[in-house]
Amino acid sequence: MHLIDGVLPPLQAAAYGAVSAAFVAAGIKRYQKNSIDKINYKILSGVFTAFVFTATVFEIPMPFGSTEHPTGTPLMAIFLGPIVTPFLSTVVLLLELLLREGGITTLGANVFSLGVVGGSVGWCIFYLSRKLKLGLFWSGLLAGFLGDICVYFVTALQLGIANTDGKSFIYYFIMFVPGQIPLAVIEGVFTGLVLQFLYKRRIEFLKELGVVK
Amino acid sequence: MGSSIVNLWEIRIKLLLVLAMVVGINLSGDSFALVPVVTGIYVFVTFFVFKKKLNPKSIAIVMFIAAALGGVQVVTVGSRVLHSINIFSATISFYEEGLRRGVFTFLRISGSTGVIFLAISSMSLNSFFMALRQLGLPLAFIEVMTIALKFTFIFKDEVFTIRKAQKARLGYSSLLQSAKSTGDIGGIVLLRAFDKSKVLAKSMKSRGYNGANIVHREG
Numbered sequence: 218m219h220l221i222d223g224v225l226p227p228l229q230a231a232a233y234g235a236v237s238a239a240f241v242a243a244g245i246k247r248y249q250k251n252s253i254d255k256i257n258y259k260i261l262s263g264v265f266t267a268f269v270f271t272a273t274v275f276e277i278p279m280p281f282g283s284t285e286h287p288t289g290t291p292l293m294a295i296f297l298g299p300i301v302t303p304f305l306s307t308v309v310l311l312l313e314l315l316l317r318e319g320g321i322t323t324l325g326a327n328v329f330s331l332g333v334v335g336g337s338v339g340w341c342i343f344y345l346s347r348k349l350k351l352g353l354f355w356s357g358l359l360a361g362f363l364g365d366i367c368v369y370f371v372t373a374l375q376l377g378i379a380n381t382d383g384k385s386f387i388y389y390f391i392m393f394v395p396g397q398i399p400l401a402v403i404e405g406v407f408t409g410l411v412l413q414f415l416y417k418r419r420i421e422f423l424k425e426l427g428v429v430k
Numbered sequence: 431m432g433s434s435i436v437n438l439w440e441i442r443i444k445l446l447l448v449l450a451m452v453v454g455i456n457l458s459g460d461s462f463a464l465v466p467v468v469t470g471i472y473v474f475v476t477f478f479v480f481k482k483k484l485n486p487k488s489i490a491i492v493m494f495i496a497a498a499l500g501g502v503q504v505v506t507v508g509s510r511v512l513h514s515i516n517i518f519s520a521t522i523s524f525y526e527e528g529l530r531r532g533v534f535t536f537l538r539i540s541g542s543t544g545v546i547f548l549a550i551s552s553m554s555l556n557s558f559f560m561a562l563r564q565l566g567l568p569l570a571f572i573e574v575m576t577i578a579l580k581f582t583f584i585f586k587d588e589v590f591t592i593r594k595a596q597k598a599r600l601g602y603s604s605l606l607q608s609a610k611s612t613g614d615i616g617g618i619v620l621l622r623a624f625d626k627s628k629v630l631a632k633s634m635k636s637r638g639y640n641g642a643n644i645v646h647r648e649g
Binding site (some may be wrong): 223259268283308315321322409411417 | 448449452453455456457464471488491492494495496499502535538539541542543546547550555558562565568570571573575576577578579580581582584585586609610612613614616617618619620621624625626627628630631634635639
């Protein structure tokens with residue numbers, strides 16, 4: 218979903234930037250509060266940022282100003298919460314600028330889809346599934362899969378609203394589907410397996426971060 | 431590249447210039463001024479920064495996206511047909527409005543990327559972080575960035591070692607086993623990073639760290 222510079226009209230890019238900035242500011246506040254409460258929180262945040270950075274670097278370019286890749290933010294949100302995820306996603310996207318991926322004017326739009334939507338949807342689906350008594354693996358799978366799909370749904374929506382090449386949202390979403398469905402399935406299975414592995418091997422890790430009670 | 435004139439520029443000025451140029455290029459709309467500006471950027475990058483040693487692969491993905499996005503507009507946007515071709519029984523028309531829009535889209539994307547490429551290729555990570563901080567980016571960003579970069583390389587090494595051990599134990603003998611092994615890698619890496627974070631936090635705490643970032647200046 219790395220939208221590159223020049224794909225979005227400047228006004229829309231600024232609007233996404235303003236909305237994302239509010240979420241990022243809230244994320245920084247939460248990060249600073251948690252860092253005081255738990256001294257290893259900063260390092261854990263860095264670890265998950267590195268994880269999402271690694272996941273999003275492997276990308277497939279798309280011919281309409283975007284790319285396809287796993288997102289990683291649903292897993293990040295399950296562990297660190299949906300409030301801090303937009304902030305950490307911004308760090309990921311800033312680091313990716315060093316690899317010439319994404320853009321400066323589209324940073325807000327990318328943070329919105331990856332951090333705000335991907336993180337919140339992943340987190341909500343996971344905790345809803347747990348409330349419905351679904352197993353840890355299936356809750357993780359659903360969160361990873363749907364979180365990933367929602368990121369691309371929003372990116373297609375952003376491209377459709379921008380209307381850069383006269384195409385609708387449905388066109389972009391359909392274009393994303395063939396590549397993204399397998400990636401989303403892989404991400405869902407991976408999220409589920411990681412959670413299951415941690416539950417079996419070191420449940421206190423999950424308990425400490427509030428993933429399980 | 432190491433001795434290019436761009437390396438001599440102050441990093442903050444360089445970052446502000448990049449920001450101004452990217453915003454300028456994106457605000458320019460369909461202005462013909464983009465043609466000399468973008469051409470100038472690439473001539474400068476190729477001949478003065480990289481001294482003709484620019485690796486085309488490093489900008490290939492963005493150029494592909496820019497060309498594809500521009501190309502789609504040539505055949506889909508507009509009503510005045512410039513030229514038509516028949517492929518099997520389908521007619522593909524090239525439109526005048528689409529050509530104009532496509533060229534400017536290509537220029538906007540490649541121009542913005544060229545500017546970012548120029549700046550990033552001529553600064554080290556440390557100077558990039560320092561400049562971001564001096565330009566007012568909250569310290570939390572720099573903190574997480576540095577920790578994340580450190581762990582990215584740790585991840586790389588650990589994943590390589592674990593994968594090798596898993597392969598030796600037939601961990602990738604079937605699709606199901608491969609999926610399970612990949613999930614295990616994620617779990618193991620997170621656990622190891624978690625353990626390292628605890629050790630690191632303990633050692634920082636024992637040296638008086640309380641979560642605040644204090645920089646002791648000389649003198």
